[in-house]
Amino acid sequence: MSERSGMSASPAHASAVNPGERAGTSGAALLQIRDLHVKVGEQRVLRGVSLTVHAGEVHAIMGPNGSGKSTLAHVLAGRPGYEIVSGSATFEGHDLFSLEPEERARAGLFLGFQYPVEIPGVNNAYLLKAAVNAARRARELPELDAFEFLALVKERMGRMHIDESFLSRGVNEGFSGGEKKRNEILQLLVLEPKLALLDETDSGLDIDALKLVAEGVNSMRAPDRAIVLVTHYQRLLDHVVPDQVHVLARGRIALSGDRTLALELERRGYDWVSEAAA
Numbered sequence: 001m002s003e004r005s006g007m008s009a010s011p012a013h014a015s016a017v018n019p020g021e022r023a024g025t026s027g028a029a030l031l032q033i034r035d036l037h038v039k040v041g042e043q044r045v046l047r048g049v050s051l052t053v054h055a056g057e058v059h060a061i062m063g064p065n066g067s068g069k070s071t072l073a074h075v076l077a078g079r080p081g082y083e084i085v086s087g088s089a090t091f092e093g094h095d096l097f098s099l100e101p102e103e104r105a106r107a108g109l110f111l112g113f114q115y116p117v118e119i120p121g122v123n124n125a126y127l128l129k130a131a132v133n134a135a136r137r138a139r140e141l142p143e144l145d146a147f148e149f150l151a152l153v154k155e156r157m158g159r160m161h162i163d164e165s166f167l168s169r170g171v172n173e174g175f176s177g178g179e180k181k182r183n184e185i186l187q188l189l190v191l192e193p194k195l196a197l198l199d200e201t202d203s204g205l206d207i208d209a210l211k212l213v214a215e216g217v218n219s220m221r222a223p224d225r226a227i228v229l230v231t232h233y234q235r236l237l238d239h240v241v242p243d244q245v246h247v248l249a250r251g252r253i254a255l256s257g258d259r260t261l262a263l264e265l266e267r268r269g270y271d272w273v274s275e276a277a278a
Contacts, residue, residue: 030194058227121170132190185213196220214239
């Protein structure tokens with residue numbers, strides 16, 4: 001389990017259970033991580049992360065640069081280049097690390113990238129339709145035909161104020177930073193995953209784009225879905241209010257609490273957490 005390493009916290013936000021854990025939640029546990037250690041090359045980045053995320057919850061993962069936030073999201077999604085030294089992760093009770101990345105996606109796990117990649121030659125409509133129907137086949141649902149898909153995607157595009165011309169454009173090709181992030185949230189809205197991992201979705205956004213992205217995320221809150229936000233800053237959490245906030249420092253969840261913990265980090269920075277975690 002992750003350790004407090006002697007850290008104290010004010011009663012206003014201190015968790016009454018181990019960091020990363022929460023008691024008394026009625027929703028089923030969608031994601032359970034136990035004592036996860038991960039290396040990138042020769043460097044151990046995660047050093048014993050434990051976390052439980054229940055259906056219906058929104059969790060925020062915060063921490064300074066290099067603390068392991070993005071590594072955690074990428075390992076869970078199955079991105080190559082990471083070595084799992086020890087520990088486990090289950091998704092709806094199934095061993096997550098035994099699944100290939102595409103199997104994780106079909107099972108209902110979604111990763112929104114901090115830096116969405118461009119895929120020249122593949123238009124958004126093709127990618128979205130293929131992804132939606134792959135997920136529907138995995139859930140033993142009938143595939144959407146062209147008319148059903150267009151009705152779905154246009155309704156979702158309206159929510160994100162995305163012009164319909166996006167459908168014929170290459171995935172993220174020539175998009176501005178804000179357009180790429182809105183396109184990521186459009187994918188989230190269309191795919192309707194059970195667990196969304198959003199890696200610094202707020203980075204590089206102006207206030208108007210941030211509000212729009214936050215509206216999209218909030219529209220996905222549901223009793224049978226969970227969202228994990230990876231972020232440096234409090235500003236996203238002004239618009240998407242989390243149930244739990246966790247602070248990663250030196251590869252461990254050093255502290256967990258409610259939304260007031262994020263406000264304290266905004267006031268005090270991360271140095272006090274990092275020093276205590278050392």
